[in-house]
Amino acid sequence: MDISxxxxxxxxxxxxxxxxxxxxxxxxxxxxxxxxxxxVPARVAPADLPAFVTQAFKARNIDGLCLxxxxxxxxxxxxxxxxxxxxxxxxxxxxxxxxxxxxEGALFDxxxxxxxxxxxxxxIAGARVLVIGAGGAGVAIAASLAQRxxxxxxxxxxxxxxxxxxxxxxxxxxxxxxxxAGSADPAGYDIVVNATPLGLEAGDPIPVDVARVDAGAAVVxxxxxxxxxxxxxxxxxxxxxxxxxFGMLAHQMPEYxxxxxxxxxxxxxxxxxxxxxALLAA
Amino acid sequence: MDISxxxxxxxxxxxxxxxxxxxxxxxxxxxxxxxxxxxVPARVAPADLPAFVTQAFKARNIDGLCLxxxxxxxxxxxxxxxxxxxxxxxxxxxxxxxxxxxxEGALFDxxxxxxxxxxxxxxIAGARVLVIGAGGAGVAIAASLAQRxxxxxxxxxxxxxxxxxxxxxxxxxxxxxxxxAGSADPAGYDIVVNATPLGLEAGDPIPVDVARVDAGAAVVxxxxxxxxxxxxxxxxxxxxxxxxxFGMLAHQMPEYxxxxxxxxxxxxxxxxxxxxxALLAA
Numbered sequence: 001m002d003i004s005x006x007x008x009x010x011x012x013x014x015x016x017x018x019x020x021x022x023x024x025x026x027x028x029x030x031x032x033x034x035x036x037x038x039x040v041p042a043r044v045a046p047a048d049l050p051a052f053v054t055q056a057f058k059a060r061n062i063d064g065l066c067l068x069x070x071x072x073x074x075x076x077x078x079x080x081x082x083x084x085x086x087x088x089x090x091x092x093x094x095x096x097x098x099x100x101x102x103x104e105g106a107l108f109d110x111x112x113x114x115x116x117x118x119x120x121x122x123x124i125a126g127a128r129v130l131v132i133g134a135g136g137a138g139v140a141i142a143a144s145l146a147q148r149x150x151x152x153x154x155x156x157x158x159x160x161x162x163x164x165x166x167x168x169x170x171x172x173x174x175x176x177x178x179x180x181a182g183s184a185d186p187a188g189y190d191i192v193v194n195a196t197p198l199g200l201e202a203g204d205p206i207p208v209d210v211a212r213v214d215a216g217a218a219v220v221x222x223x224x225x226x227x228x229x230x231x232x233x234x235x236x237x238x239x240x241x242x243x244x245x246f247g248m249l250a251h252q253m254p255e256y257x258x259x260x261x262x263x264x265x266x267x268x269x270x271x272x273x274x275x276x277x278a279l280l281a282a
Numbered sequence: 283m284d285i286s287x288x289x290x291x292x293x294x295x296x297x298x299x300x301x302x303x304x305x306x307x308x309x310x311x312x313x314x315x316x317x318x319x320x321x322v323p324a325r326v327a328p329a330d331l332p333a334f335v336t337q338a339f340k341a342r343n344i345d346g347l348c349l350x351x352x353x354x355x356x357x358x359x360x361x362x363x364x365x366x367x368x369x370x371x372x373x374x375x376x377x378x379x380x381x382x383x384x385x386e387g388a389l390f391d392x393x394x395x396x397x398x399x400x401x402x403x404x405x406i407a408g409a410r411v412l413v414i415g416a417g418g419a420g421v422a423i424a425a426s427l428a429q430r431x432x433x434x435x436x437x438x439x440x441x442x443x444x445x446x447x448x449x450x451x452x453x454x455x456x457x458x459x460x461x462x463a464g465s466a467d468p469a470g471y472d473i474v475v476n477a478t479p480l481g482l483e484a485g486d487p488i489p490v491d492v493a494r495v496d497a498g499a500a501v502v503x504x505x506x507x508x509x510x511x512x513x514x515x516x517x518x519x520x521x522x523x524x525x526x527x528f529g530m531l532a533h534q535m536p537e538y539x540x541x542x543x544x545x546x547x548x549x550x551x552x553x554x555x556x557x558x559x560a561l562l563a564a
Contacts, residue, residue, distance in 0.1 A: 002305075002306060003306070003321070003322055004300075004302075004305055004306060005299050005300045005301055005305060006300040006323075007322060007323060009322050009323065009324065012287075014287075017287050018286075019287055021287070022287075023284075023286055023289065024284060024286060027284065038320075039285070040289065040291050040320055041285075041286075041288075042291065042341040042343060042344060043341055043343045044341050045340070045342075048337070048340040048341075051337050051340075052337045052341065054333075055333050055337040056337070059324040059330075060325040060327075061299065061324060061325045
């Protein structure tokens, strides 16, 4: 699609923003479906975020914002409405201007993760899950797994207060399935998720003892960089099923597009994500 | 070019903005020259303009703004620097953030017009010119013609105070070549320019009496809509050389691109504008 004066505009805000993949994926889909819309990056410093977001939504053809580090949390005070998962984790992936002028946010990290697991053939219903790391991603993943029928989701963080706080916050939206884990020991779990940054830096310890992962369990590492990550390599060396976090990103795309008002693209992507996955893997 | 996280972003601000052609032209050139940059439209209401411009320039990868009606004048108080023609007319086509953080504006209407005339083979040096309409476009055109060697540029506006004020404002940057015309009578001029909106509405009078245009004179109508305009049709019916305003727009493009930091594209366009002209005529 060529950009014209009538093109609808979306922005992805980050600081830095050079690393984001969203423009490639969104614009691929807009083009494919003949939608006259475009997503462009904007590098906005944290101190400038509130005024920037307020002004961006004043433009009548800027319909939505994607948010990446560090703006997923900083945008929260600017929202008039937010989905339950966003409120619990204190972070959103996207914000849009509704027809009534209100600004609404939503977090897709959790649903992206569970859809990705399902697509990889990992059963969630009835599963015993260990999530390591109770930051924003870990909390969203734990909540989504509980909401999709996991029998028990144990949340571990080396800062014990952090996992206790997350378990308390998730009690209302997710019920009693989410509990605090006493340790990072993966024994006895069907699904083990690394939601910590361990593996980004050379010399980081591997976040779980792979030798103690159950035979038949699935290990997922949400890190995007350094593929295959040290955890995934250790799993594969032992013959443990290991999944990279890419899928989580690809499976968020239908949610973004539905949220931004393009249900037909969302439906097409839910039926076939192969193009998006190929683009993200490239 | 595909848009990525490292793409430099330019905006065109207008209200409305649907009619603008700049996104097509800029993006054609960025793509052709392998420049990782994009121009997108933003519809911003006049009341929102000051804060929007201030915030847009906070984004590190938003490098410049194009301005169209009504923002060409409204942006003036936000500029730290401005070229002489912009100051005189109180309007700019573009604003950029300089390396030192200052916001600088420039007006290209005049140079676009004179370059277009030159490309059409109309001699400016020594010419006697009548410009009808002393609004922003008329003043910029008059000044550029005087600066490029026109012997005398007579400025007429049916509101006499308006043309007198413009002639006074142009005395310093343009010298004594610019004078006030007593009437819209085109007799005795080599170049006659319509810089009024007459011809946009059905039933508008033709701004000059075509029967009194000198044989061998050139008439230019800067109106973009309703081509050929009533004035151009009347000229052609009498065998008077008549030029449409499209060229003015195309010939501004090298100036925009130089101003925004792409001198190599500007140089290529100064050598060959045919692609841009074809796009604008389509």
